[in-house]
Amino acid sequence: MKTTVSRRTFIKGGLAGTVAATVLPEKKSQAATFEGYPDGMGVLVDLTRCVGCRSCEAACNEEQKLPQPEKPFDDFSVFDEMHHGQKRRTDETRYTIVNRYDVPGLDHPLFRKIQCNHCQEPACLTSCFVNAYTKTPEGAVIYNPKVCVGCRTCMIACPFYIPTFKYSSAFNPRIMKCIFCYDTRLKEGRPPACVEACPQEALTFGKRNKLIEIGRQRIRETPDKYEDHIYGEHEVGGTAWMYLSSVPFDQVGFDTHVPKEPILNYVKDFLGIVPMVLTIWPALFAGFHLLATRKDWLKNKNEDTHEEE
Amino acid sequence: MRTRKKLLRTTLALAIGSVLLWPQPGSAMEAADAPETVEINSLSRLYSGVDFNHAMHTEIATCVQCHHHTTGGEVTDPNCIRCHAKSGESDTVSCQECHSSDRFSKEDLSKRDNPALYHIDKPGLKGAYHLNCVTCHQKTGGPTGCQDCHTMTEAGEKMFQTGKYAPTETTGGEHSGH
Numbered sequence A: 001m002k003t004t005v006s007r008r009t010f011i012k013g014g015l016a017g018t019v020a021a022t023v024l025p026e027k028k029s030q031a032a033t034f035e036g037y038p039d040g041m042g043v044l045v046d047l048t049r050c051v052g053c054r055s056c057e058a059a060c061n062e063e064q065k066l067p068q069p070e071k072p073f074d075d076f077s078v079f080d081e082m083h084h085g086q087k088r089r090t091d092e093t094r095y096t097i098v099n100r101y102d103v104p105g106l107d108h109p110l111f112r113k114i115q116c117n118h119c120q121e122p123a124c125l126t127s128c129f130v131n132a133y134t135k136t137p138e139g140a141v142i143y144n145p146k147v148c149v150g151c152r153t154c155m156i157a158c159p160f161y162i163p164t165f166k167y168s169s170a171f172n173p174r175i176m177k178c179i180f181c182y183d184t185r186l187k188e189g190r191p192p193a194c195v196e197a198c199p200q201e202a203l204t205f206g207k208r209n210k211l212i213e214i215g216r217q218r219i220r221e222t223p224d225k226y227e228d229h230i231y232g233e234h235e236v237g238g239t240a241w242m243y244l245s246s247v248p249f250d251q252v253g254f255d256t257h258v259p260k261e262p263i264l265n266y267v268k269d270f271l272g273i274v275p276m277v278l279t280i281w282p283a284l285f286a287g288f289h290l291l292a293t294r295k296d297w298l299k300n301k302n303e304d305t306h307e308e309e
Numbered sequence B: 001m002r003t004r005k006k007l008l009r010t011t012l013a014l015a016i017g018s019v020l021l022w023p024q025p026g027s028a029m030e031a032a033d034a035p036e037t038v039e040i041n042s043l044s045r046l047y048s049g050v051d052f053n054h055a056m057h058t059e060i061a062t063c064v065q066c067h068h069h070t071t072g073g074e075v076t077d078p079n080c081i082r083c084h085a086k087s088g089e090s091d092t093v094s095c096q097e098c099h100s101s102d103r104f105s106k107e108d109l110s111k112r113d114n115p116a117l118y119h120i121d122k123p124g125l126k127g128a129y130h131l132n133c134v135t136c137h138q139k140t141g142g143p144t145g146c147q148d149c150h151t152m153t154e155a156g157e158k159m160f161q162t163g164k165y166a167p168t169e170t171t172g173g174e175h176s177g178h
């Protein structure tokens, strides 16, 4: 199922259902105290360096064992694709996408890589009522598909439209999104596959704090080349993946209206829509079952925190 | 270890260039002192190596454009000049001496943690090549397509799922599409 146009309207519809929601007890927000890890890693994406070669897309497909694409990764006609009036976006078959932007006044196009931004205080995590998500000390936001009930709250909560779902059966939903190559690479201190594949070093991997230092240095030393802003340093409370651009960020597809604080507060409002979502979802029964067994699961959680894929 | 051997050859070529043809101390290195061709292949997995025509490039670019301050030429970049105005020739001018081929490894990253280090943002070897070559080629109309400079290997075709690994009507497009 494609999710391009419907999310906003979905949210609106969902909010209408909040009346019904108030009967449910509010989620105990243990996540409210969560903050980013000081030594967390990140990636600085420099749009002035990206040439749109799609090596990162190919590497991600290979690393994450994603299905074969419709077109080869050296086919650049994908940049002209439009789906419901929008450029390509990430979904359950591709965790990362590179899109081309023809900016007025520029003699060359710009390219922007999209994937999960691995927020410091992730809205997907705080919104998930079965705690399927984890922010690891290394900086990755990963998930445990075994506890996900497929309610799609995280999909609505994410300010960057990242989580998508794969349904092998109505009772077996599975979140699909970029996991920062956590289990195969990041965990061992290795850079993600997309970073390693990038010929242009448009993707710089390192400690998030260091990346901010690097970003500032690039802006300071070549002020004509860059907008004086690191997107993601403060957006939604900070993200592990951050961006530099030569043009204003809204001209290359970035949402510049996202709040500077974590989405958490907004998510609390969103939580009201969970029951609404659930009632329209066949996973309802799976959800009840999970809620019933959740205590046991939480008890075991500490013992197998590496269960996530 | 085909790659190793070739790499060694390149390094040797550069080393010989440095030893035999090094100009008198104090004078800037001459373009004529440099090797004719340099085989760039230390990273060739997805693409074959590049036989870089160094001699040709010395005719269309100055040494400092690629070698920065290391060849002893006049440094003009306002950022570099702060320290390298008079730093003169370096002992070596080969790319890989300064640009690490294990960029983003644990060792590489921890070296950059040194708070006294200015060059925290020095590109790795692959990044250095491409940033230097592609940026200039874009400005001067040189080749910019990946395969304009190096042909894709079979491993590359596999990863890019192209050529004989290209998706067909029956295999491709598990993506829900439109």
Ligand code: SF4
Pocket (backbone or CB within 6 Å): A116, A117, A118, A119, A122, A123, A124, A125, A141, A157, A158, A159, A160, A161, A162, A163, A177
């Ligand atoms: S970008 Fe979206 S999916 Fe990724 S961590 Fe942030 S809120 Fe979660």
Ligand code: SF4
Pocket (backbone or CB within 6 Å): A059, A060, A061, A063, A064, A095, A096, A115, A177, A178, A179, A180, A181, A192, A193, A194, A195
């Ligand atoms: S970090 Fe890994 S999962 Fe995420 S986009 Fe890059 S290769 Fe894909």
Ligand code: SF4
Pocket (backbone or CB within 6 Å): A049, A050, A051, A052, A053, A054, A055, A056, A057, A098, A111, A113, A197, A198, A199, A200, A201, A202, A203
């Ligand atoms: S591999 Fe690097 S240069 Fe190529 S499209 Fe991806 S980010 Fe851009």
